[in-house]
Amino acid sequence: MELEIRDVKKSYRKKQVLKKISLTVKAGECTGIIGANGCGKSTLLKILAGIEKADGGEVLINKHPMKWQSSGLAGCIGYIPQESVLIPELTVEDNLKLWASFGEHKKNEEALKKLGEQFQLGNFYRKKVKYLSGGMNKRVNIVCALIHEPSLLLMDEPSTALDLVFKEELREYIRNFTANGGSVLLSSHDEGEIAGCAALWAIKNGIAQKVPQGETIEKIVSEYMK
Amino acid sequence: MYCRLTLFKLELKKFVGMLPRIFLETILFGLIAAGIGLYASKAVYADKVIGQxxxxxxxxxxxxxxxxxxxxxxxxxxxxxxxxxxxxxxxxxxxxxxxxxxxxxxxxxxxxxxxxxxxxxxxxxxxxxxxxxxxxxxxxxxxxxxxxxxxxxxxxxxxxxxxxxxxxxxxxxxxxxxxxxxxxxxxxxxxxxxxxxREEVTALKGTAPSDYYGIALIFVFLSFAGLSFGRCVQVKVCERKKMLCLRGIFIGEQYLIETGAFALVFSFLGMLVSLPVFFLLSYSGDSTFQAAGTWVFLMLIWFVLGCFLKMLVQIMGNSAGGIGVCFVLLLVCMFVSGTFLPPAFLPVWMEWAGNSLFYRGWMEKTGMLLQGRLDSTVILKLLMQLLLFLAAGVLAAKVRKDTAK
CATH class of the missing domain: 3.40.1710 (abc type-2 transporter like fold)
Structure with missing residues (x-):
């Protein structure tokens, strides 16, 4: 799935967060977005996921304009927000059941079994979400986004709170996902994750700039993060 | 439809799981309210209650x-x-x-x-x-x-x-x-x-004082229980709610599903708490209560009360401040409606104001049902109130969504 963003704008009250964002995510590639805290990375991902409405601009998916808050689109996009989407008073199993109940729920339940094994949820399957550690919570959130077998993954700092083993597990998953033709757009501050991206975009002053390949971390930090 | 049903079942499970803690919290709320009441009555009547x-x-x-x-x-x-x-x-x-x-x-x-x-x-x-x-x-x-x-x-x-x-x-x-x-x-x-x-002065139309205090006690207890529940309700428009919208369950539907589950659990709690009290009261000497099939309709009153409390929390918010405001509002609302003190003892303007609040009507309807009287207008009024509270709650949820960042 190819994603093209053209001149997307977004303001909150008087503050213009995204002035003119244009970037492309190619099919079968992992694209990264970097930028200082509060530069608008999460806002852009929310717009692409369909939970925030852009003030202007256009988003094209496979050359077709994206319709805002279309439930059909939700089925082919997997979004992992920074904030947990789980109901804390319920168990992991119950939460996963909820997200598996959308669309073809029988097929989703099959997918859930595989993902549960891959992300090793078995140990805390019946544990209430409010008693999970940050890392465990993140793993369950990732699984929730993957249940529908999306073709485009939008990940907002996905490796936050994950331990080294699961960070590597996630990278492996992303590699396989893109190898099978899926596209990933992730925002991150993690060096390893940034290094794994085929293309990198930096958001500064509300505008996206492409980071040339092979740029060192020091240069990225000095040029795009300050 | 399957996803809505799943969400409803999970919300039900969530509220049922909260019951033990809610019960304890309500007792705490009740103790605070009882303390206030005791202090107020001491201030008015000194140390002794007047006998004849x-x-x-x-x-x-x-x-x-x-x-x-x-x-x-x-x-x-x-x-x-x-x-x-x-x-x-x-x-x-x-x-x-x-x-x-x-x-x-x-x-x-x-x-x-x-x-x-x-x-x-x-x-x-x-x-x-x-x-x-x-x-x-x-x-x-x-x-x-x-x-x-x-x-x-x-x-x-x-x-x-x-x-x-x-x-x-x-x-x-x-x-x-x-x-x-x-x-x-x-x-x-x-x-x-x-x-x-000739005009008979009673605490509540056609009920004995012991019946009145029994009904009032249950209303106070359940109202505080509702507030304890309210703390665990998701009022703000979070990422989950937005993503559920994206999946086709809109914010109004989410509110209705959550409120339905909440009010159902709340009405069962209401029956569980109130029936033994009313049953025991019906054996007291001057009680006007009569065990009858109409008692089943009490569940509708508790359901409506649950929807009212949920609406209140949705409007005021469930932060500590919001719950505090709800607590004060409920206290005032119940006092003016004659829940703590029979309306006959209140100033005329307060008695009049109490008539336009919901508690007085609910208490009178409870009394009627417990006496085995059932009027179709009672059910109709309750259903109208239910619709009003649900509509106000949905509106409040939508306003919150629109004003959220």
Whole structure:
């Protein structure tokens, strides 16, 4: 799935967060977005996921304009927000059941079994979400986004709170996902994750700039993060 | 549809899982409210609750006017439950005062009534016993003043008649007019006064005091339980809610699903808590409750109350501040509606304001259902309220979504 963003704008009250964002995510590639805290990375991902409405601009998916808050689109996009989407008073199993109940729920339940094994949820399957550690919570959130077998993954700092083993597990998953033709757009501050991206975009002053390949971390930090 | 049903089942599970903690929290809320109530009642009634005040009247038993006055004062609605007057001889009165059988005694000297009517005003003596508190003194003083006022009114009437006769040059008829007026007032007017005391004053329409307090207790308990639940309700528009919208369950639907699950669990809690209380009350002596099939409809009242509380939390928010505001609002709402104190004891404006709040109506409907009475308008009114609360809640949820960053 190819994603093209053209001149997307977004303001909150008087503050213009995204002035003119244009970037492309190619099919079968992992694209990264970097930028200082509060530069608008999460806002852009929310717009692409369909939970925030852009003030202007256009988003094209496979050359077709994206319709805002279309439930059909939700089925082919997997979004992992920074904030947990789980109901804390319920168990992991119950939460996963909820997200598996959308669309073809029988097929989703099959997918859930595989993902549960891959992300090793078995140990805390019946544990209430409010008693999970940050890392465990993140793993369950990732699984929730993957249940529908999306073709485009939008990940907002996905490796936050994950331990080294699961960070590597996630990278492996992303590699396989893109190898099978899926596209990933992730925002991150993690060096390893940034290094794994085929293309990198930096958001500064509300505008996206492409980071040339092979740029060192020091240069990225000095040029795009300050 | 499958996803909505799944969400509803999970919301139900969430609220059922909260029940034990909610129960404990409600007891805590109840203790706070009881503490406030106890402090308020102590401030008003001092240390003792007033029972019936027994007092003696020492008068010439042969004087019919005195006897009639005593009977009249005793028959007054405002006094008959708290003051019991008995005609005694002076010796009996002093003996009973010493033994504490009577609180006080009014010593009416011979010819006192005649002296009042003639304007001479021989004073009466009041003897007090010991061991009573200030509230009882106030009630007793009120009773004595009532008697005195009656005589003063009679006296004023007679003076007016005297003046009337003098102005018209009918001085010779003064004595005769006074005699007629005395006869008319004391023999006929006092006797017919009961005609003006027909309106029955009750705590709640047609219910006994014990029934009223039982209903009030349940409403207070359940309202606080609802607030404890409210703390665990997701009011803000979070990422989950937005993503559920994206999946086709819109914010209004989410509110309705959550409220439906909440109100269902809440109404079961209501039945669980209220039925044993009402059942026990129905065995008390003066209870008007009758075990009947109509008791099942109580669930609808608890359901409506649940939706009302959920709406309140949705509007005010479930942060500590929001719950605090809800707590104060509920206290005021319940007080004005006569949940803590029967409406008859409230100022008229408050009684009027209480009529337009929902609690008074719910308590009256609860009383009706517990007495085995069912009216289709009651069900209709409850359903209308339900729709109103749901619509207001959905609106509040949408406003929150639109104003969220």
């Amino acid at each position: 005040i027994k007092a003696g009247v020492v008068a010439d038993s042969k004087e019919p006017v005195t006897k009639m006055l005593v009977q009249f004062v005793q028959s007054m609605d405002s006094l008959k439950d708290t003051v019991s007057l008995e005609l005694l001889s002076e010796e009996e009165a002093r003996k009973q005062l010493e033994s504490g059988e009577i609180y006080g005694a009014v010593m009416i000297p011979e010819g006192m009534v005649d002296s009042i009517l003639s304007g001479e005003n021989i004073p009466a003596t009041i003897l007090f016993g010991s061991g009573y508190n200030q509230a009882e003194t106030l009630v007793f003083a009120q009773a004595a003043q009532t008697g005195a006022k009656l005589l003063t009114v009679a006296q004023a009437g007679i003076y007016a008649a005297d003046t009337f006769c003098i102005e018209r040059g009918m001085q010779d008829y003064i004595q005769q007019t006074e005699d007629y007026l005395n006869e008319a007032y004391l023999e006929y007017a006092l006797g017919r006064a009961s005609v003006f005391h």
